[in-house]
Amino acid sequence: MIAKTCIKELKELMRDGRIRTAFLIVIVLLGVAIWISARQYQSINEQYQSAKTTERSVWDDQGEKNPHSAAHYGTYAFKPKYPLSLLDQGVDKYAGSSIFLEAHKRNEAQFSVAADQTGLARFGDLTPDFILLFIIPLFIILLGYNSFTKEREMGTLTLLKSLGAPSWKWALGKWLALFFPILAITVLLFFLAGILLSNLQDFGVFNWTSLLMMFVVYIGYYVAFINIVLFISLKVKKSGIALVLSLSIWILACLVAPKAASNIAEAKHPYPTRQEFAANVLKDKQEGLDGHDPWSKESKLLEQKVLAEYGVDSIHKLPFNFDGYRMQKGEEHEAEVYLKHYKYLKEQFSEQSKVYKGLAMISPYLPTRFMSMAIAQTDYNTHWDFADAAETYRIATQKFLNDNFAQNSTYGEWSYRADADFWKQLPVFEYDPPELKTILAQNSSNLWILTIWLAVSFSLLLLTTKNI
């Protein structure tokens, strides 16, 4: 009975011209989206490689220079693109991809792609995630809105009931008939992406497990949608009304909820403006040691402390250049200030995340969106992780430079120049993104929400099929 219903439903769907066209459109769109993303992915990676090497050679070839001048001259950390960004671009467009690493200052990632585009960019891009998240649910609605209502409208419901088979059996058949086409599209897409990614040159950290996990998340999302659509089709008497209702759910889940969530999150837990943030940092910085200012109170205190520690009476007698030492201590103080203020930002964001999770109760879109970005390593957490890694590297670089200054020169010797090949000794900035296990652990709540969606929608459907 299950198989027969399923086959009959599938045949009927295949006969419908609208569905054939829609199916074709979805496949073409997906193909185009993957093709565009793959091209972008490749060109961005080439840019990344060339920028990284050029920047490093600029750093290496500085020539003889005072280490602190080099620190001000600074260097750049570039954010790489990860293979699964091919499927989900996440927030990459809105987060900058290069961070300037200089003395005394933690900089934000600069040059987001969105800032370089026209207002059209805000409508969204034709990327696989757009199709996966918005278009396929719409397709589910198109396939399934009249699954049960048509039986009522054509009067075949009584016939079906008279067959004597338990209603859950043919309902399951209908469910499967809706599930198979969606599964087929998704499998096709993910398989294609997997093949494409494993054939790309330097595909970095791509692994099939992440791809599979992403696939599972999307299938979960679609199953929740299938359940909702069938539930509505069961409850409502007319196809037209079932369609309108299912669509309202889609609008609410995919369009309204994310936007409303973003507004509520911002109103409740706002970020400071860039200027406010800078002003706050400056205020805290001024309360501590400034490495450039030997006359300040903090400098004098540090001086006394160091003199006592080494048991000498003049900073000229110290075994190192006190200028370099003070510079490093100042740097450490500033790093702490930044740590504090960035921690505040992260706290604000984690409060905002709670708002998103709260609204995920009315929208399966939200947990899916967050999970998908996280697995693709294009989410905000990965961006934070990268920025933190760059900051750690910056602090280490400052120590590397200040130590050289302190150890190789005497107090007041600002004319000191480090050797031309000294710069090459600075380790290269390497960044490893979080692994799948860590990502899943971080996003366990989103996984739970999605599971709850599945459980609730399945039981609703089951309960309704019982009393058709």
Add this chain to the structure above:
Amino acid sequence: MLRYNFIYELRLLLRSRWIQLLSLLLLLLFGFSVFNGMGKVEKRRDDIAAARKEVSASDQAMLKLLDSVERGLDVSVSPWTIPSSPMAVANYYPRVAAMDPQPMAFASTGQADLFTHYVKPTASGDDFSLNFTEMTSPVQLLFGSFDLAFVIVYLLPLLIIAFTYNILSSEKESGSLRLLASQPISIQKWVFHKLILRFFWLSLLVTVSLLLVFFIMGIDPLHWNAVFSLLGLTLCYMLFWFALAFLVNLLSNSSAKNAVSLLGLWVVFVLLVPSVLNQLGNTLYPMPPRTLMINEMRLQKAEATKQQDKILDNYLRDHPEYAINDSTQSRSFWHGYMASQKLVKEALAPIVGSYEEQLSKQQDWTRKMQWISPAIIAQESLNSLAGTSTQDYEAYRKQVVQFAELWRAHFMPFLFNNTLFTTNDHDALPQFQYQPLQQNGGIQAMSILLLMALVLLGLGFAMQSAPRQKGILSDQ
């Protein structure tokens, strides 16, 4: 006939509770979105006001310090920040270059969440180090904002579709079409009457609820002009969707089919066309990678640093007035820095220009192509009405860069003549005033939308004369 239809339609709508439902929904959507927009604008205003207050407080401190220095007293600040040095003023006492919100800014977030609304350019650093993007969570940028423009561009068409998809088909499905066909009126005309009446009612509801929301939220009454532009745009955009519904209603006569077709069109116009056009614009006029600019800038700066002395000599040769007026001829770090900064800027001008050029090409492309999707027309004109479009922020950026230039230039004579900055010089400091872009009130956008609607309606009526293979009354 129209009068009869009018009364019948009103009764029908009231009885089916469409009017009640729509008014409630519209009030809710408009209310929430305007509330959100007002909140954002208020925050923007407060932020700018706070920044201005901070500057005037620090100016007071500066004047006090200057006064002490001029009277020969000791001051307890780091020596390089004492404002008697002109470069200290240029770097530590910057002005606020703010972009004040336009009266209709609440209507559309546009690019307002992406870009900052005030910066403080200093003499050191360069134009590229001025970061114009705002500190926002990228998740928020990704999801966008629930603003009035979203309700108008995305949701209103959906309401219209739900309101109109089964005008003709429901008559057929309930069997009253045959009765209707016996009336002395053509089907096209009858559908047109019904749609125009529904358009009239929805327009009335939209206008009343928008005005009500504006009234409750307290929009400045001086800006009613802009409010009327907004209403005009909205109504034209709505008319387009009604015209589309007219065509679809005539073409097919099953409710579900109509709904699916109209929704397909909605997806195409609102979701697909904009993203495809954006993609195409980026492919046709690609932005050179910013990483390239960084590399180039670094190389230029490294070169300039190496030749700083030579650059300074050349600069002084170009500006003999400084050599004549200055008796001390003493040269500090800043002399070399400012001279080489100018050189780096000139060397980088072509690269920086290439970004602006590509962006303006993309914008031209958008402008040329926007008639493909009324959603783009509506969104873009709402953005420019609100003063939050890409063009607005570009204008602001350009004005700030100009101001930064002015600010630097203001201190150059001080620096190269080696004169001190005094209390009297404070009032002469340059101030920034944002000049908003001229607005055309969206007349052009409205006419394009109207034209589109008329073409669609014309198509609908043209089908009347064309012989049809299958009569509307025949069973499929």
